[in-house]
Amino acid sequence: MEAVIKKFPEKSDDVRPERPSREEAEQAVETLLRWVGEDLSREGLKETPKRVVKAYEELFSGYHLDPNDVLGRVFEEVAGYDDVVLVKDIKFYSHCEHHMVPVIGRAHVAYLPDGKVLGLSKIARLVDMFGRRLQTQEAMTAQIADALDQALKPRGVAVILDAEHLCMSMRGIRSHGSSTMTTTYRGVFADDTERQDRILRLVGAGN
Structure with missing residues (x-):
């Protein structure tokens, strides 16, 4: 016999700010790369902001699960x-x-x-x-x-x-x-x- 788990009660105080866009997230990575002294025109870094944001989607996917x-x-x-x-x-x-x-x-x-x-x-x-x-x-x-x-x-x-x-x-x-x-x-x-x-x-x- 199986039973369905009851849903967790909603938290009325769990209000999060609006989520930035993917483009804004990539720009944030670019800012950090410039801050550490990197040259964003280097071949190895041209796709890094996109890769980091994509990796973060997986590494922090727990926020979107119940x-x-x-x-x-x-x-x-x-x-x-x-x-x-x-x-x-x-x-x-x-x-x-x-x-x-x-x-x-x-x-x-x-x-x-x-x-x-x-x-x-x-x-x-x-x-x-x-x-x-x-x-x-x-x-x-x-x-x-x-x-x-x-x-x-x-x-x-x-x-x-x-x-x-x-x-x-x-x-x-x-x-x-x-x-x-x-x-x-x-x-x-x-x-x-x-x-x-x-x-x-x-x-x-x-x-």
């Missing part, structure tokens, strides 16, 4: 299964909202069903959707957990992100190879350290 559409249907045929569902090592790429520099990492998402489950690929798509936005890792961790919790209404949700921020590797302190881990727990995982420890062991955190 968690309900990404998650799709839930399934109530679980054959008595009553334990954690964990999808680990979901590779994701994002960009930090402070410097617009890449963030590369892995997500581990677990939930304890309450009679309903999702197709496993949907969880990876949810991670990818939130990754394709300007992000802080802390916010992205919470967004994944909240979307899954609201859509599926499980007994508990656990989300762990482990990522390298190139704004630390390429600039500033230039700390190569360091990673940042964030965790968030909902429902039965929130105050149960034994359940939290079990999830951490399953994903191999700290190994």
Whole structure:
């Protein structure tokens, strides 16, 4: 038996300014290229503004997706299964909202069903959707957990992100190879350290 996920409530305060045209976006790239000292007449740069804008359409496509559409249907045929569902090592790429520099990492998402489950690929798509936005890792961790919790209404949700921020590797302190881990727990995982420890062991955190 299948059930349709309820739509997220509309946010009345979610008002965004009018979106610039493609031509304006390309002109913005040209301005940045001139600012760094480049010669826009160089052969290798003649199509760069168009290429950058086209790449941004893909890299930030998460703004145009809704968690309900990404998650799709839930399934109530679980054959008595009553334990954690964990999808680990979901590779994701994002960009930090402070410097617009890449963030590369892995997500581990677990939930304890309450009679309903999702197709496993949907969880990876949810991670990818939130990754394709300007992000802080802390916010992205919470967004994944909240979307899954609201859509599926499980007994508990656990989300762990482990990522390298190139704004630390390429600039500033230039700390190569360091990673940042964030965790968030909902429902039965929130105050149960034994359940939290079990999830951490399953994903191999700290190994």
